[in-house]
Structures are given as structure tokens and as C-alpha cells.
Amino acid sequence: MTSAPFPNRPRVDAREKVLGAARYAADVAVPGMLYAMQVPATIAKGRVTGLSTDAAMRIAGVVRVLTATDFPPPPPGGAGGPPPPATITDDIAYRGQPVALVVADSLEAAIEGAEAIRPTYAAVDFTATIDDKGAVTQPVEPTRGGDAEKAMARAVTRHKADYVSPAQHHNPIEMLSTTAVWENGVLTVYEGTQGSNMVKGALMRTLRLTAEQVVVKSPQVGGGFGQKGGPQRQTALVARAAMLLGRPVKLVVPRGQVFHNATFRPKNRHRIEIGADAAGRMIAVRYDADQQQSRAGQFPPAYHESPPMMYGIPDYDGTAANIRIDTQAPGYMRAPTPHPASFAFDSAVDELAVELGVDPLDFRLRHRATRDPIDDKPFSTCFLNECLIEGARRFGWKGRPIAPGMMVRPDGTQVGWGVGCGAYPANVHPTIATLRVGADGRTRFAAAGHEMGQGIRSTIEQVLIRELAIDPAGLEIAIGDTSVAPQHVTAGSWGTASAVTAAEQAAVRLKATMADLLAGRTPGGNLHRQLAAVRRPSVEIEVTTVGPGQGEKEIARLRQGGMAVSGPVFPQFTSFSYIAHFVEVHVEPHTRRIRVPRVVSVADCGRVISPRTAESQVRGGVVWGISACLREATEVDPRYGGWLNNDLADYVVAVNADIGEIDVGFVDRPDDLFNSLGAKGLGEVAMTGCAAAVANAVYHATGKRLREMPFRVEALL
Known part of the structure; x- marks a missing residue:
């Protein structure tokens, strides 16, 4: 059945954002809060040989300075994020890498304490750009369709040129932040993230915690664009500080440190040749691409993801490579x-x-x-x-x-x-969603998804309001919270397609449940009034949705906190x-x-x-x-x-x-x-x-x- 067009409804969160009432992770205030600040490395590569905390500890208000000795060694296989691991180590892989964390009673004291620390280093030679000696080229699997070499040989007209894109950085208005609370053996982390489940998994691995011991909440994200898609390096640092000190700890990362520690779009180069036949149709493409990469980074040079899908060119030959240098890992932007x-x-x-x-x-x-x-x-x-x-x-x-x-x-x-x-x-991701409609006029839909300004709550509301006779004013859309539903990363443009399908199926299931409950009775009014008429406090259903070709394996992966995205090839x-x-x-x-x-x-x-x-x-x-x-x-x-x-x-x-x-x-x-x-x-x-x-x-x-x-x-x- 073909879906009908949707009306142009206002954003569900428009009023609270205009009034400044929307709450973000760094807005969370907890009694007894401590404030943290990172100390960045001032060399590009080498090792910390000495780090005295005495000067920082003499500053009024400084409570603790955490160094590499306060963190467990990285677990086997890494800590779930791009290398280096999300902890403090003495080995320096890039300039700006945190070498210590100062925790204080005030933000001002934390900043002053961080500035007072002067580590000593054993620096070694490093490679800063992809054109420098020491850069290592590492090819990846080519992308091929048809026989581009043969087709290019019969091309009448060819165009060949090189193109370059620079390194670029995300600059969301909301900077990276982490607020960690350790209470009764449970770590609760408030963070603006596109992947609360990935943050949870990284914390479990890095800090040796169980799934029941970690809750991650991302109420709103003030811009993400991929930068907040994976675990951030500061998250485990702040969480560890909260666990050691027994008090809540907050860190808002200064923008200069965001530039040096968060992922970014790497510099990339493209050499393209396109051939056309006598009729003026493109028949063959040769396309070589490479990109800036850290020594152990994992961001794939997938530059052939989209070009072959554009113009029906049957013969395509694409190569790609990482050029490894001494920088932090690039990533999705x-x-x-x-x-x-x-x-x-x-x-x-x-x-x-x-x-x-x-x-x-x-x-x-x-x-x-x-x-x-x-x-x-x-x-x-x-x-x-x-x-x-x-x-x-x-x-x-x-x-x-x-x-x-x-x-x-x-x-x-x-x-x-x-x-x-x-x-x-x-692309699409499995979703596990819960929908509850109450006689008190409230409706709650809980599912995977993160609101980073793109309007995912508004798309979910569109479907629920169209499909169900409920009060929009009483609708709560609970997303970005690992305690309400298994969370996938909201990225790659699969958020809406995954969430609205779950909302539609939940609405269909709930209407069927209501029909069974009413058993032929026809009380007037919306669903809330109908429930009140039959003296039922609420109705709740759960649905699980998958994309084309997906099944129980992908659902199990979602439940375990893993990624189960599929597409674009089904x-x-x-x-x-x-x-x-x-x-x-x-x-x-x-x-x-x-x-x-x-x-x-x-x-x-x-x-x-x-x-x-x-x-x-x-x-x-x-x-x-x-x-x-x-x-x-x-x-x-x-x-x-x-x-x-x-x-x-x-x-x-x-x-x-x-x-x-x-x-x-x-x-x-x-x-x-x-x-x-x-x-x-x-x-x-x-x-x-x-x-x-x-x-x-x-x-x-x-x-x-x-x-x-x-x-x-x-x-x-």
C-alpha cells in the first residue's frame, strides 16, 4: 500500500527550543558536582617521561589530578573506539592528546590547575601531512563493475583531471561534554551523542563494567554531523574520575581541544578519468582516491560509494587508499x-x-x-x-x-x-520500540534514535498523530536513552527510515490491541477517552522492525549494543x-x-x-x-x-x-x-x-x- 503525503506540521520541539527550554547533556546539574579539564600533549609523537601534579594540587579548589596511573590498561582489542584507546596513556600519538585530567570544585580552578601542569616528554620524529616523508600508503579493496579498461579503450572522448578536498572539522554549536554520576554501583552518563549504546559499550569495555552498571542518556544533541557518532575520548576519563572520587564530574571540552581530539574529515585526493563513446554517452570510469589517515585509524576511504550509482555508467574501476600519518583518527562528517x-x-x-x-x-x-x-x-x-x-x-x-x-x-x-x-x-537499522497509551491523556513512544536538530522526533510524531487518535500535547517521544530502549547510532541517514517504520507498526499493533480490548464496544472520543470508558489505565505494546533481508541475527546484535545497519545493497x-x-x-x-x-x-x-x-x-x-x-x-x-x-x-x-x-x-x-x-x-x-x-x-x-x-x-x- 502506497503511503499518502504528510502535512506540513510544525516541529514538535520548536517552542521549547525558541524559549531556550530544551535541555542538553551539559545542562544537567547534580548536587555535589565537580568540574574537569584535560591537559593536552604539546608534542606530536613520543612519550610522557614526567608529570608532576604538585603545582596543580596547590591551587585552591583542585581535588584530584588523574594521570595514566589512574586508568586500567586498554583491554584486548581496544576500547571500542578509534585508536588510541579512550583512556589516558603515556604514549603520545598526536598533538593535543590528553595526558592528565584535573578535577576541581569549580571550572575556574580546573582550568587553572590544568594550566599549571607541565609534563616532560621524549619526543620522536613525526609525519604531519600526507606529502611528508614517513607517510605510509595502504591500499584498500578496489571497487569494480564491468570492464572499465576494455570500455575505456573504445572511448572516443576522454576527460582526466585531479581534484582535492581539504581536511575539515565539525563545529557543532554544542561542544563535546560528559557528565558522569557513579551511584550505588551504577554509572549514569549524560552526553550529547549520536550513539548512546556505543558510548555504553565503550564504557563497559574500558572500565570493566557490566551492562546493568551503565546507563547513557542523550536528551538533545546540539548538532552532531558524525562528530558525536562514536565514543569520545573524554567520556571514559570523566566516568573514571566520578568512580574514583564518588562525586558527579562534568567536562565541557574547549573548542581547541575538540579540534585536536574529535574526529574530522580527512584531506582527500581524487584522480578521475571518464570516457564517452561516439554518441556522447559516458561508458567507462577510472577513479583513484586516497585520504589522510592516522596510524591506526579505521575510517574507510569509501569514495566509490556513490559515483557509480549516478549516471548508469556500466564499467567502473575505482581504487582507494589510506595515507597514514601522525594525527588523531579522522571519521564521519x-x-x-x-x-x-x-x-x-x-x-x-x-x-x-x-x-x-x-x-x-x-x-x-x-x-x-x-x-x-x-x-x-x-x-x-x-x-x-x-x-x-x-x-x-x-x-x-x-x-x-x-x-x-x-x-x-x-x-x-x-x-x-x-x-x-x-x-x-x-540504509536501515533494526528497531525495538514500545508504545503506551494511557487513559490520563498521555502517550509514550520509546525507541532508538537521537535528536540532533534534524527533527527525528517530528517525523515520529507525524506518523503517530496520523495513525492514532491521541492527544498530541500528551505525547512523549523517549529516544537517546539506553534505559528505555536499545539504541543504535543515529547517523548515515537511517534514523528516520528506521524510526518511522517502527512507529507505524506500533500504531497498527496498538489499534489491533484496542479493537480486541473493546470487543465490539464503541465508546466515543479519542483513545484516551476510550480507555477511561472501559476502566483500563493504559495499553502498551512492543514491536520489533527490521530492514529488507534482516532478521533475528540483526535484532540480537542490537540488543547486545552492536551495530546492525544494512544497505544500500539489499x-x-x-x-x-x-x-x-x-x-x-x-x-x-x-x-x-x-x-x-x-x-x-x-x-x-x-x-x-x-x-x-x-x-x-x-x-x-x-x-x-x-x-x-x-x-x-x-x-x-x-x-x-x-x-x-x-x-x-x-x-x-x-x-x-x-x-x-x-x-x-x-x-x-x-x-x-x-x-x-x-x-x-x-x-x-x-x-x-x-x-x-x-x-x-x-x-x-x-x-x-x-x-x-x-x-x-x-x-x-
Whole structure:
């Protein structure tokens, strides 16, 4: 049965956020609270040879200084997060790594105590960048479909170029924080995280605790974008301090330390060759990518995740490699590999269209994808062409001159129009959900999921309100809490697809239970009144949902705190979300500054469950896409290691003055093979392709190709 469109309801949490009433992890106040501050290493690689705590302990208010001797050695197999383990060790793998934790009665005393500690080190040589001697290249398994070498040999036209994306850092407004309470043998941790169950598992392994001894709560997340997807290094430090001291301990990590200890988007490089036949169709791709990586990091260079799924090119040969240097481990950052891959690949597609003398929009439209060339399966749906057609109509693409440099304003400003496309895997995770409706007017839905501003509570509310006659004012959506339901990581754009399916099935089950309870009776009013009429305090049901091809094995993994995500390749099909961006840029004649006055973005994410939050997701992705290609880069200091611009003054991001009109649209056609509501992911795909659209528009305005982000003024002088 096809799901009907959903109404454009307000965000469920809009009022409390506007009023400042939304509670975040660092807002938790517990009697007897202590405050912590980390001491960062000032060398890039080596070992701590001495660490005196005397000066810190003489500061009024300092209670304890924890060092490596206060922590158990890392358990076999690591502590569940990216190496180094989430503890304090004397071995230094990167600049900024914590070497001590100062705990005090006040934040000011903790900061002063941390500044008073002056460790001594035995430093060794280190490798700061991927171009330095000492960088180690480690290839991974290639991605291949068809026979690209053979197909490329018969190509009539070829385009080959290199593209580069810089290291970039997440900067959520809510910084990393951990508040730990150790009471009656139970550790309760409040943390803004996308993966409360992963945090719980890491704490269990690191601190040798049982599942019953650890509870992790993430009430709201003030921005995550992947940075808060896995266990953070500071979590176990704060938890250990609370256990040792018997008092609650809170740490809010300063932004400079966030830059140096949290994961980030690594610098990555792309060499792409695309071949077209005599009819002007793309028939083969050779694509080599590599990325910056720590010595033991695990973030995969999956740059071939999306490009093969875009334009129905049958023969694809992709290689990838990690380049290991001395840094903290990189990790997932919104549209982790599809963002830089789409910048490179969709720039290359545009360049090939120009070489062929074909309008870039028409060139893309002649390449409708219907089948996954890597796994040889049909797509469940692929409405990228529909995105392109609707986006072009809204943008007014018709009549765009093919030649660059043809649109110039009276003041000499060059105007360019560009198009860029992106794709992102449609993934899903098992969910165990509980739904209770009470005669007192209250409803509680408890399931996996974390609210980091994307609006997952709003999507769940949409389904429950549509399916059940309940009072919206009495609805509680309990997520991000390991004590109410097994929690998976909310990332990879599988949160909504997983949660709303569980909400729908729970609603269906509850209606059936109510029908059995009423046994033919027809009391008036909503479900609350009906329960009161038959003198039943409440009705509660539990449902378990799985994705295509999943079963008991994945459910068991969820119950045990593990990851059980599946997709985008399912037993019978492959599933992706798609987007098309149309961008207008203005390049000033003297300063060469690039402005983006308007963007039209149309997405194919299956059925749109919450139009209000979906539009917000796309606008946010477009803003970030513009910021990523025009502003953002984290600079390495090759002399000392670490990051130079590790604050919001020097890490430049797009601001209001940089952003013009963003018109958002949706195909809004359900993917009935993917799930019963037909909903696929949106948050990640929103950013993909935007940087390419800007680059392509800059070429159309100036005739100059920019193949390295960010696009600096000097590149256009």
C-alpha cells in the first residue's frame, strides 16, 4: 500500500527550543558536582617521561589530578573506539592528546590547575601531512563493475583531471561534554551523542563494567554531523574520575581541544578519468582516491560509494587508499565520502559535457541510472532525472548560454549557472520500540534514535498523530536513552527510515490491541477517552522492525549494543537517495570574491515524512556545501603537528551574508520496496553535489576550472 503525503506540521520541539527550554547533556546539574579539564600533549609523537601534579594540587579548589596511573590498561582489542584507546596513556600519538585530567570544585580552578601542569616528554620524529616523508600508503579493496579498461579503450572522448578536498572539522554549536554520576554501583552518563549504546559499550569495555552498571542518556544533541557518532575520548576519563572520587564530574571540552581530539574529515585526493563513446554517452570510469589517515585509524576511504550509482555508467574501476600519518583518527562528517567524491566526480562530468559541447543538464538527463553496476542489482527507485527536470524548471535554466563568460552585469560582475548532483546510500537499522497509551491523556513512544536538530522526533510524531487518535500535547517521544530502549547510532541517514517504520507498526499493533480490548464496544472520543470508558489505565505494546533481508541475527546484535545497519545493497535491490542542485554565482570583477545569491535544490528521498524538517535539512546541507567549497579548511602546522586554526575565529564558515535564496523541492514519491512508508534518508544527501554545482557555476562565469577546495580568491586572479 502506497503511503499518502504528510502535512506540513510544525516541529514538535520548536517552542521549547525558541524559549531556550530544551535541555542538553551539559545542562544537567547534580548536587555535589565537580568540574574537569584535560591537559593536552604539546608534542606530536613520543612519550610522557614526567608529570608532576604538585603545582596543580596547590591551587585552591583542585581535588584530584588523574594521570595514566589512574586508568586500567586498554583491554584486548581496544576500547571500542578509534585508536588510541579512550583512556589516558603515556604514549603520545598526536598533538593535543590528553595526558592528565584535573578535577576541581569549580571550572575556574580546573582550568587553572590544568594550566599549571607541565609534563616532560621524549619526543620522536613525526609525519604531519600526507606529502611528508614517513607517510605510509595502504591500499584498500578496489571497487569494480564491468570492464572499465576494455570500455575505456573504445572511448572516443576522454576527460582526466585531479581534484582535492581539504581536511575539515565539525563545529557543532554544542561542544563535546560528559557528565558522569557513579551511584550505588551504577554509572549514569549524560552526553550529547549520536550513539548512546556505543558510548555504553565503550564504557563497559574500558572500565570493566557490566551492562546493568551503565546507563547513557542523550536528551538533545546540539548538532552532531558524525562528530558525536562514536565514543569520545573524554567520556571514559570523566566516568573514571566520578568512580574514583564518588562525586558527579562534568567536562565541557574547549573548542581547541575538540579540534585536536574529535574526529574530522580527512584531506582527500581524487584522480578521475571518464570516457564517452561516439554518441556522447559516458561508458567507462577510472577513479583513484586516497585520504589522510592516522596510524591506526579505521575510517574507510569509501569514495566509490556513490559515483557509480549516478549516471548508469556500466564499467567502473575505482581504487582507494589510506595515507597514514601522525594525527588523531579522522571519521564521519556529514556526507562523509560522498561530499568530496561528488565534488570531484560531478565536476568531471561537467567538464566532459563541456568538451563534448553539450549542455550540462541535457548531458546528465541522457544518463538515467536504473541498475547498480557494482552489485548488478536494480535500483528500488531512482528519480534523479525528475530532480533535474523540476530543479531546472524552478531555476529557469532554459536559455542558459553554453559558452562561459557570457553573462556579465553592468558593473563587470561575472554571472554563472551550474548544476551538480549527488547520491547517498539508503540504509536501515533494526528497531525495538514500545508504545503506551494511557487513559490520563498521555502517550509514550520509546525507541532508538537521537535528536540532533534534524527533527527525528517530528517525523515520529507525524506518523503517530496520523495513525492514532491521541492527544498530541500528551505525547512523549523517549529516544537517546539506553534505559528505555536499545539504541543504535543515529547517523548515515537511517534514523528516520528506521524510526518511522517502527512507529507505524506500533500504531497498527496498538489499534489491533484496542479493537480486541473493546470487543465490539464503541465508546466515543479519542483513545484516551476510550480507555477511561472501559476502566483500563493504559495499553502498551512492543514491536520489533527490521530492514529488507534482516532478521533475528540483526535484532540480537542490537540488543547486545552492536551495530546492525544494512544497505544500500539489499537481497533484491539497491537503494539510494538523490539530489540535484542548481546554483547561480556572482564573481566580483576586482576582488574576485564569489557570491551565491540563489540555489534551487530538489531531492528524491522517497516519501517526505516531515516537510518542515526536511526542507530545513536541505537548506542546512546547501549552506554547508557552499561553506565547504568557499570557506572551510583546517590547516596543519608541519613544524609541530596539530591544527593551526582551531577556533571559530580562524576556521572560517559561511555566515548569513554569504547565503542567498535557497528554494527547496522534493519529488516525494515513495520507495515501496524500501519500507511500508516509502521513506529514505535525506540529511546526508542534502550536501552532496552542492560543491560541484558551485564549481561548475564558477567555470560558467569565468571560464576557469577550480579543482581544489576551498575556492580561494587567488585562484581566480
